[in-house]
Amino acid sequence: MAAPLLRGIHHVALICSDYPRSKAFYSETLGLRIVREVYREARDSWKCDLEVSPGVQLELFSFPGAPPRPSWPEAQGLRHLAFAVTRVEDAAAKLAARGVACEPVRVDEHTGRRFAFFADPDGLPIELYEA
Structure with missing residues (x-):
């Protein structure tokens, strides 16, 4: 039998409306370890990689003008x-x-x-x- 195509989840990416608030929530309140944080000048965007467990990360992004979530919790996506x-x-x-x-x-x-x-x-x- 061939090896499975997918081996697991590497990361989940979230776009947040208030980057410092979300970064504090996920790193301080939930206790996820910050692996790296970079500012991407061309996009005027922050990206923060947080470790959920070994090999699994949560990525936080800030994107100016990103639309809000349309409904909770039953939006598509x-x-x-x-x-x-x-x-x-x-x-x-x-x-x-x-x-x-x-x-x-x-x-x-x-x-x-x-x-x-x-x-x-x-x-x-x-x-x-x-x-």
């Missing part, structure tokens, strides 16, 4: 970003202590896994998923 956690309540409590409100914990009817949602500074839905 990226529906939400999900992070694996050991215990949803523990992660939600840590976020609450940092000023981030999480929705109540729910159980996936098909997998039996527990999860909860919160939003980033631009309203992007983010899921805490017990895995």
